[in-house]
Amino acid sequence: MEREAILNLSRVFGFEQTEEQRKSQKLEETLVELYATMRPSLIGYAYQVVGSTGDSEDLVQVAFLKLFDHLQRNAKILNVRSWLYRVVHNLAIDHVRRRGAHDNAVAGWVADRALADHATSAENELIQQQKVAGCMAMLNERERQCLALRAEGLSYQEVGEVLGISHKSVSVYLVRGLKKVRGANK
Amino acid sequence: MTKFSREGVFPGSSRPHLNEAQVIAYLDGELPRPEREAARDHLEVCWTCRGLLTEIENSIDAFLEVRTSLLPEESAFSETRVEQFRQRLARHAGSFEAAPVPLTDRLSSLWIRATHAVAYLLQPRQAAIAGFLVVTMLVIMFTDALNTRVSADTVLARVGEYEAAHLPATGQVSRTAMRVERIERKGHTTGSVEELGTLTVLRDSIRPEMYVQAQTPSGKTGHLVIGDDGRMNEELLGVLLTPEDAAFEQYILNEHWMPVLSADEFRHLGAAQGSVLSARKAADEMDVSYHFSGNPSGIAEALLQVNAADYAPTSISFLTAGQETQREYRFTRTAFSVEPRTPEIAALFAPAAAVPETTTAEARKLPAFSKPVPLSYAESHATPEEVAIASALHKSDACLGEEIYVFPMSDGTLLVQGLVDDAARREAIVRTLRSVAHNVRIEIYLPREIKNGSDLYNPPEQFTEIAPVGLGGEQGATLADLSSGQSPLYERLNRHFSQPGISREDADKQVDVFSSEMVTIARQTFLHAWALKRLDGEFSASRTANLSAVELQEIDQMRQDHRRWIATLARRESEMLSPIAGPADAASSASHTGIPDSDTMLALARTQNELVRALFADSRQAAQADANLSRLLAVVRRMGS
Numbered sequence: 111m112e113r114e115a116i117l118n119l120s121r122v123f124g125f126e127q128t129e130e131q132r133k134s135q136k137l138e139e140t141l142v143e144l145y146a147t148m149r150p151s152l153i154g155y156a157y158q159v160v161g162s163t164g165d166s167e168d169l170v171q172v173a174f175l176k177l178f179d180h181l182q183r184n185a186k187i188l189n190v191r192s193w194l195y196r197v198v199h200n201l202a203i204d205h206v207r208r209r210g211a212h213d214n215a216v217a218g219w220v221a222d223r224a225l226a227d228h229a230t231s232a233e234n235e236l237i238q239q240q241k242v243a244g245c246m247a248m249l250n251e252r253e254r255q256c257l258a259l260r261a262e263g264l265s266y267q268e269v270g271e272v273l274g275i276s277h278k279s280v281s282v283y284l285v286r287g288l289k290k291v292r293g294a295n296k
Numbered sequence: 297m298t299k300f301s302r303e304g305v306f307p308g309s310s311r312p313h314l315n316e317a318q319v320i321a322y323l324d325g326e327l328p329r330p331e332r333e334a335a336r337d338h339l340e341v342c343w344t345c346r347g348l349l350t351e352i353e354n355s356i357d358a359f360l361e362v363r364t365s366l367l368p369e370e371s372a373f374s375e376t377r378v379e380q381f382r383q384r385l386a387r388h389a390g391s392f393e394a395a396p397v398p399l400t401d402r403l404s405s406l407w408i409r410a411t412h413a414v415a416y417l418l419q420p421r422q423a424a425i426a427g428f429l430v431v432t433m434l435v436i437m438f439t440d441a442l443n444t445r446v447s448a449d450t451v452l453a454r455v456g457e458y459e460a461a462h463l464p465a466t467g468q469v470s471r472t473a474m475r476v477e478r479i480e481r482k483g484h485t486t487g488s489v490e491e492l493g494t495l496t497v498l499r500d501s502i503r504p505e506m507y508v509q510a511q512t513p514s515g516k517t518g519h520l521v522i523g524d525d526g527r528m529n530e531e532l533l534g535v536l537l538t539p540e541d542a543a544f545e546q547y548i549l550n551e552h553w554m555p556v557l558s559a560d561e562f563r564h565l566g567a568a569q570g571s572v573l574s575a576r577k578a579a580d581e582m583d584v585s586y587h588f589s590g591n592p593s594g595i596a597e598a599l600l601q602v603n604a605a606d607y608a609p610t611s612i613s614f615l616t617a618g619q620e621t622q623r624e625y626r627f628t629r630t631a632f633s634v635e636p637r638t639p640e641i642a643a644l645f646a647p648a649a650a651v652p653e654t655t656t657a658e659a660r661k662l663p664a665f666s667k668p669v670p671l672s673y674a675e676s677h678a679t680p681e682e683v684a685i686a687s688a689l690h691k692s693d694a695c696l697g698e699e700i701y702v703f704p705m706s707d708g709t710l711l712v713q714g715l716v717d718d719a720a721r722r723e724a725i726v727r728t729l730r731s732v733a734h735n736v737r738i739e740i741y742l743p744r745e746i747k748n749g750s751d752l753y754n755p756p757e758q759f760t761e762i763a764p765v766g767l768g769g770e771q772g773a774t775l776a777d778l779s780s781g782q783s784p785l786y787e788r789l790n791r792h793f794s795q796p797g798i799s800r801e802d803a804d805k806q807v808d809v810f811s812s813e814m815v816t817i818a819r820q821t822f823l824h825a826w827a828l829k830r831l832d833g834e835f836s837a838s839r840t841a842n843l844s845a846v847e848l849q850e851i852d853q854m855r856q857d858h859r860r861w862i863a864t865l866a867r868r869e870s871e872m873l874s875p876i877a878g879p880a881d882a883a884s885s886a887s888h889t890g891i892p893d894s895d896t897m898l899a900l901a902r903t904q905n906e907l908v909r910a911l912f913a914d915s916r917q918a919a920q921a922d923a924n925l926s927r928l929l930a931v932v933r934r935m936g937s
Contacts, residue, residue, distance in 0.1 A: 138382075138385055138386060138389055141385060142378065142381065142382045142385060145378060145381050145385075146374075146378045149374065149377065149378070150374075153368070154367045154368075157366075157367060157368050158363075158366065158367075163368040166368070167377065168578075171381050171384060174381065174385065175384070175385065175388045178385060178388060178389065182389075208576075245358070245359075245362050246362065246366070257359055257363075258363065260324070261359070261360060261363060265324075265326065266321075266324070266326050277326075281317050281320070281321060281326070282317070284317075284320055284324075285316045285317045285320055287359075288316075288320065288352060288355045288356065288359065289316070289355075291355045291358050291359045291362075292351065292352075292354070292355040292358070294358075
């Protein structure tokens with residue numbers, strides 16, 4: 111009863127929350143929803159570069175915090191999706207450089223599997239490993255990035271924006287990359 | 297009969313075969329319209345190109361398969377992750393310092409932008425169409441995407457502020473425990489981590505000496521009292537370090553490094569060499585490091601790690617140079633507490649002359665870490681986190697009559713403790729608190745969960761004013777209950793509400809509604825004045841000395857909110873009362889004597905609350921009704937001015 115009375119009064123006078131606060135909270139809410147939607151794809155991409163789920167999760171969150179700052183600062187973003195991929199890409203590259211290691215997801219994956227079940231590794235598991243390692247090893251960094259971003263559904267233009275290259279170059283990397291994949295699978 | 301040509305052109309078509317890039321672009325929907333139509337027509341009739349298309353589709357499938365096997369499995373905790381991000385964003389948003397642009401402009405355009413941006417995202421095709429604006433975008437990206445640098449000096453200054461806020465007050469000592477580790481790295485991998493032992497450091501509020509105790513995992517101990525300008529010695533370090541650490545030991549001795557995680561002590565390390573100071577910010581941590589070259593000890597970097605949320609230093613590392621193998625000595629803070637300076641502890645700081653320098657065989661036994669206890673406001677400083685919590689409680693109205701307090705604890709943590717009426721309310725408050733403070737301990741009880749009262753601490757400060765009657769309890773009594781009698785103003789109110797065409801019952805009902813509203817508003821006014829007064833103790837000048845302008849502004853905002861509520865509610869009372877008051881009272885206006893301070897405000901609010909109850913919810917004081925009404929009007933006008 112008492113609490114209801116308080117709440118009704120708040121409504122009558124209508125200033126328990128300012129317009130500014132409401133808007134800022136709405137932005138936060140929007141970003142959380144966006145995060146929930148985009149999280150798996152962005153983490154997938156970051157993982158491919160840094161090779162650790164924990165770090166990927168963190169990088170993606172940092173990218174969203176930057177997005178928040180950016181919007182708070184009134185900066186213009188025309189395509190949020192490629193903006194996010196770009197920031198995640200840069201953060202991931204930076205992370206790898208800082209760590210001084212270039213063990214990407216492939217090496218990490220192979221090492222993990224090797225450690226996890228080297229005793230019981232089934233034959234087809236081994237074949238799959240070799241196939242993956244073979245396929246990914248043939249791709250260079252750019253080809254891998256272009257293929258991964260395209261696989262996430264980005265247009266050539268967007269892939270180009272993320273990687274800072276032209277959409278024509280994207281096309282070239284895709285052709286080369288797919289050719290190598292085909293070669294590895296033969 | 298058409299013969300199949302394997303040359304560049306299919307006989308039935310005027311177009312040459314598609315190359316791989318064209319086929320892929322066709323599959324990806326990236327060809328401009330005329331080319332796309334031409335390619336489609338060609339593919340319909342050309343087996344060669346369709347074969348290529350199938351081959352490409354297969355390699356896309358193969359790539360996707362490989363990629364899927366590489367991706368981390370979607371964690372079962374994605375909801376937890378999202379929740380964790382929600383909290384992180386809330387904390388981040390809280391610390392976002394507004395640029396000096398008019399706030400309303402900024403926010404309205406920001407909202408429009410955000411909606412637009414998200415609308416674009418939800419419609420990828422539109423996003424693709426918007427590609428021609430890429431130039432603008434690239435400019436933005438290049439300028440901000442890698443903005444992870446932070447100023448090392450700023451970080452160190454903040455660390456200094458953190459320390460100042462956590463110094464032991466007179467009559468206390470601080471106790472820090474650090475884990476000491478040696479980490480060997482080969483190439484890129486983290487190699488072995490070996491725990492060398494722990495260092496416990498006691499710092500006094502009275503004497504300049506520092507008591508340091510070293511203990512190895514095997515139980516070997518040593519201790520040392522270090523004076524004002526002293527340093528650690530070989531004996532003490534020898535407890536933790538082995539002969540292979542000789543170079544590092546020499547470094548520590550040469551640099552006079554004291555085992556303290558502090559900004560000053562850290563700066564001291566950089567002062568000696570021509571060293572380079574840098575800082576970097578990761579997710580929840582910040583690193584500040586000095587790089588130096590040519591130190592004979594081989595140490596090339598000293599790195600201080602700081603918690604990004606509150607600038608508490610968490611560890612210090614000393615790293616050797618080396619491409620292939622690198623060694624790190626890391627001192628990580630594992631516990632910190634402020635505790636009373638008992639005679640037992642005071643004896644530890646006795647001058648070196650009075651106590652043998654080190655006794656590795658039998659170090660004096662340190663009393664165990666005591667359970668953290670709440671500190672009074674006088675003994676503690678307000679932290680940014682405490683402000684954030686108070687502000688969150690304020691926004692959820694938990695500062696109005698609910699017994700919820702933020703306790704600064706002796707170990708430097710915060711405890712939010714209190715009592716609420718129902719579980720739903722508790723849940724709402726806990727959720728609000730979790731969104732601003734992740735490390736805080738929250739103990740909010742329901743009345744039935746309190747067994748003997750021993751679970752609840754006393755408020756950090758009782759102010760001299762006597763506790764308000766009925767705060768928290770006697771909910772039912774706040775609404776005017778006139779069933780057993782008539783309020784002193786009944787006749788007058790009834791006259792006021794009895795208009796031609798209004799039945800006697802309706803007029804009675806209106807009197808009841810009016811009285812109830814008066815009582816509710818009066819109580820609300822009083823609760824706001826009470827909350828305003830509470831802020832005085834909680835965020836007194838001495839407690840807030842170390843806070844930044846942003847936090848001070850937040851505290852000020854809370855005060856202003858309460859004052860605004862008081863003024864609005866009092867004005868509402870005044871408006872309601874004027875028509876039923878006598879002509880003399882109705883005409884008089886508030887006598888201005890400046891803005892009342894929080895004490896005066898509380899006294900005024902108490903008076904108005906008591907008068908309203910006497911006039912509208914009590915049938916015993918009919919005699920002074922007129923005088924009371926005049927007094928009440930004067931009081932609410934003063935508060936509403």
